Amino acid sequence: MMTSNITDSSIMATYNPAVSSGTSTLLPRAQGSTWASIVSGQPSRPRIASTGLRGQRNGSSANLSDLGSQSGRFHNPALSNALNTLSKISQLPTSVPSYLEDSLYSERLLAARCPSANSASLLSRNPSMTSLALVAQARGGGLKLDIKDTSLLQEDDLPTPLPTRWNENDKSGGIDISQDGLDVRFLGPNKVTEYDSAAVRADHHMPRSCGVYYYEVTIINKSREGLIGIGFCAGDVLLNRLPGWEPYSWGYHGDDGKIFCCTGVGKPYGPQFDTKDIIGCGINFRTNTAFFTCNGRNLGDAFRDIPMEKKLYAAVGMKKPGEHIRVNFGQERFCFDIDGYVKDERLRAYSEIESMPVDDLCPPLEEAALMQSLVASYLQHDGFVETAKAFAQDLQAEQSALNSGRGGPTNPVELMEDQDAQRRQTIRTAILNGDIDNALELTQTHYPQVLLRNEQINFRLRCRKFIEMMRQSAELMNGSRKKAPPAPGSGSKNKGRTFETYAEDEDVDMDEDDGETRSDCDMENGVDNYNNRTAADPLSQSDMLAKLLEYGQQMQRDFKDKPELQDEMEEVFSLWAYPDPMVSPVAHLLSIDGRAPVAEALNSAILVSLGKSSRAPLERLVQQTTVLLRELGEEGGSAAFINLHNWINSVEYLPAS
């Protein structure tokens, strides 16, 4: 027990170096459950911890110490690889300075931290469920990070950690770094030669994908001369000289207020440093320039044409005893308004984008026609049949109104009567209404190949059906109590109906409404869906549970040869464990929000089986934009300031015009 305790704490320290700095402390609990999910998500692993880890996962009490001892005992290469990746993830900051919030860097950070937000696992396939995934995490419900995700997270895909402290192992002699890694003191001998100074680099380089990197240094104490240099340099620059005096080294010096660009000859730039001064250093990776600030005032561009081929590290150097500085890598509020600086960069990019012509994107379509085509094809592709019709009618009305001036004949819009689109929409509606049997039956009738060839989708449908049965059972049990799951169910549905009263020119689709009502509210009819009984034949709680058990066992038989599905299945079956699943830690599984992703997946599979692209052009547009933005942002250009998801969901992303 003693030994294991020692191991535990040392492992803690190794895997979570940020703890001591106090700047980016991880929640061990969250990490523990993530880790446990990795382990349990590996299909090829020896089932080392079927009792231990699994139990902890459900209880969400697995923590790093457990993992440490596990991996120590088992020497499983897959395990230690995953552990390596994880330890790299754990070095990443849990939060970024506010000026980086919209940057590509923080987007990648989020992707690395919460892979489930983008992953293909059962629960999180719905991309709109980021919040749900987070809820799951908070509840310790086992945030999914299965083997697929781990393999996606190759080292190259991980963002680099941000600088958090001075690097104890990357300093010259004569320098003392405080325990928290933020204070630097010069201790060195009094009689140093002209060129002998001492410098230190930060623990990580400044990532270009930040777009702008900025840090501040407080002069806590200066010698009479104030020989302190603040700046940045490449990782291989000698540290026995002040920043700026060597090739690949840039600095602003406090004794004379001069800046030094890879040379011993300085240029007058700003004030000399005084005790209590706060000196900031910022690098703009779009312009490849650097600037310094003094007590919140921007002193202007100091360096231009900073070469991009080497990674650059924040660095400080000093020369006289008694000199003492403290760095702010973003753990505290900055003195200079760097948020405003970055916002200006972002607005600059936005206004450039605003004036971008789109004629070359998809000739001969000009902007308005391109948007119409994108929307129309998306509606058709994703099976929004009624909307597609209404949209076509709206456009036709617009066109005929315009033509009234010409007096020419109006061309009637041909409505696309695409049988497949209709069927896909019917199947989608069935799933959205929770009527999985109907969806399965329709799919079987019209697209028999789809379920055979897409085991994963078949499995997800079956899981969903189990969940729907569980919902019914829970609602039955709760009796008069209204349905509980945290879903935008009834309330917002009503809002949907209010629309219809306004929309005079459309026929209200009563069938669909009935469907909603039935599955959401009316118990007996809902049960009817599952058991092919008449509505007048009420089902008792025990009958329902028997049905559930039978269905669960059937699923286990059908998928027992699929190790990769076991975890998801167990997750769903964990609903069994609670007397009232609606208020259990896994209640999120029951949310009707889970229907849409299943419907999307089936729709895509049907489209692929019909030889159509599984992606609508609008979706391609988003995909391409995402890839291009990332690639551009890695180079540190304006694209690093744009976060597509925030862009789409923001309400104030436009410059005030």
Next chain:
Amino acid sequence: MTSIASSQQPSLPSPSEWEKKVDDIRPSKSDMNTLVMNYLIIGGYPSAAAKFAQEANIHPQLNLEAIHKRNRICTSIHEGDIQSAIEMINDFQPELLQTHRRLHFALLRLQLIELIRASMEANGDIQPALTFAEKQLAPRAPEYPEFLRDLERTMALLCFPPDQLSPPLAKLMDPDMRKEVAAQVNEAILSHQSVLPEAKLRSLVRLRAWVEAKAAKSESERLRSIPHLDLGLVPSKAENGSSVI
């Protein structure tokens, strides 16, 4: 770790590898639906917006009545019934045309164009058009220099037979003129309601064009090697085109 290392790699990704990178992105469905819903709302397609809320099972915070009003105003303009449109605008947002002088002038000029069009069809009685120009437009002409120019150009329509108009004049008679003014009115109403006057889709399309142009002009060989990524819209364009437009 990422950018520098990868840009130094000797081999650049092949076009198919780029396609795969694109395929590996999983756009959020809710983001997609947000984009479409926003487009339908901003563009003023009330019935499509209502259907979409139903079919996509999303519940936007939207005032459908306002969309309908906006839609009716734009439809009136599309039909050339500018008088009704102005009345509806004044009814809906009384101060809008007071504060948007240029927009008001654009509407009145369009009304003049419609009167001229009517006079051409009604065998040349140009009196209503002349009276309207004199009473409604001429007093406003001094407000901005371009008003007078626009008014003069519009009045020139009266001097030519409709089938012999020079291209700039013919443009005034084109239905696109109505569309343009309707779009301006649409934007003004939206801004007035403190709604972003521009569809996010429009920004997205421009963003897409921008990133491609940026990559093509980049100093990085890797970025310049990115092939033109097709939207998959063109092959189906014929069928879409006929049904949409």
